[in-house]
Amino acid sequence: MLLDIDNLSLTITTNGLVNPILDRVSLSVDAGEVVGLVGESGSGKSTTARAVLRLYPETAAVEGSIRVGETEVLAASRADLHRVRSSEVAMIHQDPRAALNPVRRIGDSLTERLVHVLGFSRPAAAAAGLELLEAVGIRQPEERMRQYPHELSGGMLQRVVIAAALTGQPKLLLADEATSALDVTTQAEVLAILRDLQSRRGLGVLLITHDLHLAAAYCDRVYVMYRGRIVEELRGNDLFHGAQHEYTRQLLAAVPAIGHLPNSESRAS
Amino acid sequence: MSENALEVEGLQKAFRVGAGNVVACNNVNFAIPPGGSMGLVGESGSGKSTIARMLVGLETPDAGTIHVRGRQLGTRERGRAARLRRAKEIQMVFQDPYGSLDRRLTVAQCLDQAMKLHGVTSGTSRASRVSGLLDQVGLLAKHGESKPHQLSGGQRQRVAIARCLAIEPSVMVLDEAVSALDVSVQAQILALLNEIRASSGIALLFVSHDLAVVSEVTDDVLVMYRGSVLEQGNTSQVLNHPEHSYTKLLLSSMPGPCWNPKAVMQRRAAFEAEVAT
Amino acid sequence: MSSLSTPTLASTPVIGRKKRDVAYLVSLGFLLLVVAAALLAPWVAPYAANAVDFTAIWQAPGAGHLLGTDQVGQDLFSRLIHGARESLLGPLALLALATVFGVTIGTVAAWNGGWIDVVLARITDVMFAFPGLLFVVLVIAVFGKGPATAIVALALAYAPVIAKFTRSLALAEMTRPYVDAYRVQGVGGAFLCVRYIIPNLTPPLLGYLVVLFGEGLMSLATLSFLGFGAQPPSSEWGLMVQEGQSGIIQGHIWPTLVPGAAIAAVVVAVNVVGVRLSDRLNSRFER
Secondary structure: OOEEEEEEEEEEEEOOEEEEEEEEEEEEEOOOOEEEEEOOOOOOHHHHHHHHOOOOOOOOEEEEEEEEOOEEHHHOOHHHHHHHHHHHEEEEOOOHHHHOOOOOOHHHHHHHHHHHOOOOOHHHHHHHHHHHHHHOOOOOHHHHHOOOHHHOOHHHHHHHHHHHHOOOOOOEEEEEOOOOOOOHHHHHHHHHHHHHHHHHHOOEEEEEEOOHHHHHHHOOEEEEEEOOEEEEEEEHHHHHHHOOOHHHHHHHHHOOOOOOOHHHOHHHO | OOOOOEEEEEEEEEEEEOOEEEEEEEEEEEEEOOOOEEEEEOOOOOOHHHHHHHHOOOOOOOEEEEEEOOEEOOOOOOOHHHHHHHHHHEEEEOOOOOOOOOOOOOHHHHHHHHHHHOOOOOHHHHHHHHHHHHHHOOOOHHHHHOOHHHOOHHHHHHHHHHHHHHHOOOEEEEEOOOOOOOHHHHHHHHHHHHHHHHHHOOEEEEEEOOHHHHHHHOOEEEEEEOOEEEEEEEHHHHHHOOOOHHHHHHHHHOOOOOOOHHHHHHHHHHHHHHHHO | OOOOOOOOOOOOOOOOHHHHHHHHHHHHHHHHHHHHHHHOHHHHOOOOOOOOOOOOOOOOOOOOOOOOEOOOOOEHHHHHHHHHHHHHHHHHHHHHHHHHHHHHHHHHHHHHOHHHHHHHHHHHHHHHHOOHHHHHHHHHHHHOOOHHHHHHHHHHHHHHHHHHHHHHHHHHHHOOHHHHHHHHHOOOHHHHHHHHHHHHHHHHHHHHHHHHHHHHHHHHHHHHHOOOOOOOOOOOHHHHHHHHHHHHOOOOOHHHHHHHHHHHHHHHHHHHHHHHHHHHHHHHHHO
């Protein structure tokens, strides 16, 4: 198992108020698998993803276990934690502009990690950078390497971010609403590329999203989170029809969809 | 034929960007009957938000006319009376429920000031109207004393809707008004808007990138791409039997049972090639 | 690290907060004491401001005279207390004047842009390039010396600085959607600025003004020291420093040190309180 979270509980105490954020969360991601984590805002899905990299406030009380490969993240030494963060797990966020330094060229952002963390020579890093940009479907990669973030569109930038995430040859990708800010056609494009990379490299992907249709259509398995708990685990295909939990059903019922136009009565008024 | 709540004819707008012009809105025409509901859909850069901003007077159109209930709106209001008259015709709910409310004012103050501005002079009648508005948008009386930061996203959007209703406009523009909300909250807000439309006869214009939302709450729809309307008509007709290749592309991009991102990529490339020629 | 390496959590430094708390409370307490002394000067000062006593000149601090006496035997402690009012009211007036001008110009420049903005930018550029004191001395040379002229001259020097600060705050504020929401309601530009935008700028502005108060106090004292500001027989602190100066060569440092230290202490305390105040107001507002 690539990622194995077992009974993870996270509590934050502020001003004497005990605030449980995660409550006995268990989930797993295998190599070559795309797993969805869905829920509404405040359900704890992002906190779960950040916990995988041990990113939570120092004041948080954490229980349970998070295993990335062989490493127990919650008890890892500094060196192990650094290895997990730098080369085993990569995280992609919603806003690609926040992930890239605005005053540096795309090429520099892309290659610096290869040079400084992984010890590539500059020419080798540049070649690897070009290859990565090609891998995420960017045409004219040489030209893109010389451009600055503001010169590229959101979809293009998110591809650059994915390319950069792959520089460390991670085994697990945490995508936190990574395509939510993109137009639908761009989102489809970015996800097609991600799917392609994922199957070729055998990556495990944890896709965090509020879009239930997307989770159902894209993920092998889907976990549904509600108020810090995982309430249900389903196959992606079964999400819309096989849900057992009352919360999941209500959530699914609230999702607008084309095809059935339920307000046809009200329009008669 | 009865007069329309909103009628837009030949609307035109270009922005100067660098050396060239970007056409944000190219000869756009549409009409919404009283109590009607229309969707304006498109991706970023389609010009849909520019149209919304021109309708409420935040941008000045280069050409074209906007009529509300048969009365033409000026392109640039001069003077207090003209400004207020325009505001009385069209109101808008913004996308960002966190930023579109003044963080210094309580909900009741916010509604009170909107009414005061629009000539409701009696303090007691304003106060009673505030509680009526809160009730109408599904908020409790105690929410009147809250500041925006004490409310959830859905509650804030209800306040924004109440603020529009306080001015009693003929048309309400909703610029991505539900896209920042969770689906369950989104459903509640959409239900509220449908209710308002049915009971008050206010015409709604939904500006949105989300075809599913538009399909649920609108009678008619306009599909826009780079400032131009590519397809327009009855919502269920357009979304269930699209004619334009771009509408088809948009629909096939939406994640769903038969979604194939790779096919979308090819369709999009084909469409962009078509546009280029 | 790579741009993608996960960001470390910004944990607030817990150490140091206690120290800052102490500094804040001490400063606040000190300022309250100074203000109280200024208000109650006639009652709390042991001597009159100009009570000359030739039998006790140039005394070091001691039992009879708490902080010593100057070359004509005036009690330094009493002069300090009597001078506090003028020393504190001066910068207050100066700031009030500069704020009215600065905030108006800054907001108008941000809202209208265009030529007003350009003119403001040029004026501030010139002001930044031109030594402030030189400008003030110039104004005084034209209009004659005295405390009122000094205050007006300094206010003119401070106004562009405040205008520029206000402008940048207002520009950021105007991108917030609530401003568009007011415009859609039909609120006019001037009313919108005065009624809604400026009040929303007050927290950061207030913090900045408190810091400027310290600076203003120092500038006014400097002018008095140079003889352009307060005139004898006033016991304004800058003037006291100047009057005490003659004794330094003969080894009598108290008449200079006492008012000098008072200026320094008030300025430091005001800065500490100002920074804390703006932090607190900002965090309360931003939530």
